[in-house]
Structures are given as structure tokens and as C-alpha cells.
Amino acid sequence: MSGPSFELTEEQRELQRVAHEFAERELRPVAAECDARSEFPDGLLERAARAGLTSYAIPEEYGGGGVSAMTASLIAEELSWGCAGLAGTIQATMFPVRPLLYAGSQEQRDRYLRLLASEPGTLAAIAFTEPHAGSDLTAIRASAVREGDDYLLNGEKCYVTNGGIAAITVVFAKVDGGMTAFVLEDGDPGVVAGRKEDKLGLKASYTGSILLEDARIPAARRLGEEGQGLALAMDFFEASRPQVAAAAVGVARAAFEHAADYA
Numbered sequence: 001m002s003g004p005s006f007e008l009t010e011e012q013r014e015l016q017r018v019a020h021e022f023a024e025r026e027l028r029p030v031a032a033e034c035d036a037r038s039e040f041p042d043g044l045l046e047r048a049a050r051a052g053l054t055s056y057a058i059p060e061e062y063g064g065g066g067v068s069a070m071t072a073s074l075i076a077e078e079l080s081w082g083c084a085g086l087a088g089t090i091q092a093t094m095f096p097v098r099p100l101l102y103a104g105s106q107e108q109r110d111r112y113l114r115l116l117a118s119e120p121g122t123l124a125a126i127a128f129t130e131p132h133a134g135s136d137l138t139a140i141r142a143s144a145v146r147e148g149d150d151y152l153l154n155g156e157k158c159y160v161t162n163g164g165i166a167a168i169t170v171v172f173a174k175v176d177g178g179m180t181a182f183v184l185e186d187g188d189p190g191v192v193a194g195r196k197e198d199k200l201g202l203k204a205s206y207t208g209s210i211l212l213e214d215a216r217i218p219a220a221r222r223l224g225e226e227g228q229g230l231a232l233a234m235d236f237f238e239a240s241r242p243q244v245a246a247a248a249v250g251v252a253r254a255a256f257e258h259a260a261d262y263a
Contacts, residue, residue: 012071015056019075022051023082031083034204038196040089049121053079054093059101062109063117069239073246080250085204087247092161092205095126096170098236099181103224112168112183125166127157127210128233137233142173142212144180151175151182151222153215156194163208164193170223171210178227182217190215 008016026048030041048054057072058064067075079087093116100109116122133139142155153173157163169184184191194209224232 008074012074015065015067015071016074016078018051019053019078020081022048022053023079023087027079027082027086031086031204034083035085036203038198038203040086040204040206044086045090045093045121045123046119048090049093049119054090054121055117057094057097058113058117062113064097064113069242073242076243076246077250077253080247081254082250083204084247084251085202087250088161088202088205089123091243091247092126092166093122093124095161095236095240096124096168096183098239099126099170099223099232102235103181103228103232108183108221108223115168122168123162123166125160125162125169126236127160127163127169127171129159130156131158137172137179137230140172140174140179142171144173144175144182144217146175146219147216149219150216151219153182153190153212153217155212156209157212158194158209159197159207160210162206163210164196165206165208169210171212172229172233173212175226179229179233180226181223181229181232183221183223184210184215184217185221188215188217 026044034041045054052065053075055063056065056067056075060066076091079090096112097116100112116124128137130140130142142153142157144151144153155173157171167186170181171184172179172181174180190213192211192213194211197207199207
């Protein structure tokens with residue numbers, strides 16, 4: 001009786017090659033300059049989108065690649081091998097995917113997943129953390145109050161990748177004490193970009209805060225039911241944390257190679 005095979009499929013090897021070559025061609029040559037300037041270069045997101053590197057986790061019926069979690073990890077590793085900061089911005093474009101698949105209505109999936117899979121690329125974000133609430137999500141204080149066909153959101157989110165500059169942001173707030181998720185769009189009234197963080201690393205990836213000041217969000221943009229946000233968040237972390245680990249392997253490979261070249 002044979003055991004499980006750990007050999008990559010032909011498709012996985014091909015996608016791994018595509019990601020590696022993109023990282024080698026588009027990320028590595030500009031990584032040091034982008035890090036020094038804390039900038040994400042113009043046109044890079046669109047080039048990544050054309051290569052399928054901003055939509056590979058989106059199901060095929062919405063225009064994405066529909067790859068498995070294992071294949072997504074291989075891609076994450078190669079992109080971070082090129083530059084973890086630039087890769088962070090590129091991969092954050094898929095942060096809303098899992099919440100939309102978990103709890104989104106068909107109308108929400110049709111609108112947002114297709115937008116995220118579009119060739120020009122769409123900056124996206126997910127906002128959990130607050131100044132007083134990091135790992136303990138249940139401690140968030142952002143609030144949402146139903147008012148007719150809308151919700152009024154108030155609070156502050158911080159340390160958000162693409163925070164304040166994304167076209168689509170999934171944000172978490174409490175409705176009568178129950179954590180609930182909403183989709184924000186660029187230009188929503190009462191949604192204000194806060195400060196950009198000056199970080200020690202990953203400087204090419206934009207990290208900012210989002211201020212919610214009586215932000216009026218249509219009830220049709222609530223993801224799932226009121227109080228379902230914690231389950232949605234846990235599902236997101238279950239899927240995303242292996243990608244973070246894979247990215248760390250990519251950084252470790254790059255560090256080893258740079259050290260070997262120097263030696």
C-alpha cells in the first residue's frame with residue numbers, strides 16, 4: 001500500500017514557474033528601491049493582474065484561477081521570494097475573497113469577485129485590528145447601528161494592508177454586541193483614510209488606518225447575518241495563515257541565497 005504523494009502536479013509546477021518568473025522579472029529588480037522609498041510602483045498591480053497573480057484564489061466562474069490552498073501557498077512563496085513587501089500588496093487584493101465565499105450573497109459575489117478578478121487589478125483590504133484590539137478580535141469597539149436601509153459605522157481600524165487606499169475593504173464592527181462584517185467601497189461617505197504607518201520592514205506595502213465617522217453603508221453590503229462576523233473572521237484566518245507561512249518560506253529562501261552569494 002503506497003502512501004500519499006508529495007509530488008507537485010504539472011499544473012502546480014507551471015503556476016509555480018509563472019510566479020517565480022514574475023517575481024524575478026518584476027519584483028526583485030525594484031525591491032530595494034521600493035523599500036527605501038516606501039512605495040508600490042505604478043503599473044505593477046495591473047501587470048500582476050494580467051499574469052493571474054491577483055485572482056488565482058477566486059473561483060473560475062467569477063473569472064479567477066480557482067486554485068487549491070496548496071497551489072496558492074506555492075504562489076505566495078515565490079512572490080515573497082521576490083519581495084515580501086510588494087507581494088503583500090498584490091496578495092491583499094484577494095483578502096475579501098474568502099469572506100465573500102463564506103457569507104456573501106450571490107449579488108455580492110457577482111459584483112465583487114468579478115471586480116477583484118478584473119485585468120486592471122483592484123486594490124483590496126480587510127480591516128480587523130483597532131488601537132486597543134489586536135489578537136483579541138472580540139475586543140473591537142467599532143460599532144454599526146441600523147438606520148433604515150443603511151448602517152452607520154463608527155470607529156477606527158489600524159495596521160491595515162492597503163488601508164485607506166483600497167477600492168474594496170471588508171471591515172468588522174459590532175451590531176448590538178455581535179461582530180458583523182461589511183463591504184466598504186472607495187468614496188463611501190464617512191470613510192476617511194487615516195495615517196500611513198512608517199514601518200521597520202515590508203515598507204513597499206502600504207499599511208494605513210481607516211476612520212469610520214458616521215459612515216453610511218447600505219444594508220445590502222452587510223456580509224452574512226448580524227453577529228456572524230466572528231465565524232467569518234475565523235474562517236478567513238484558517239485559510240490565510242498557511243499563506244503567511246508559505247510567504248515566510250519564500251523570504252527565508254531569498255535570505256539564504258543572498259547570504260550564499262555574499263559568502
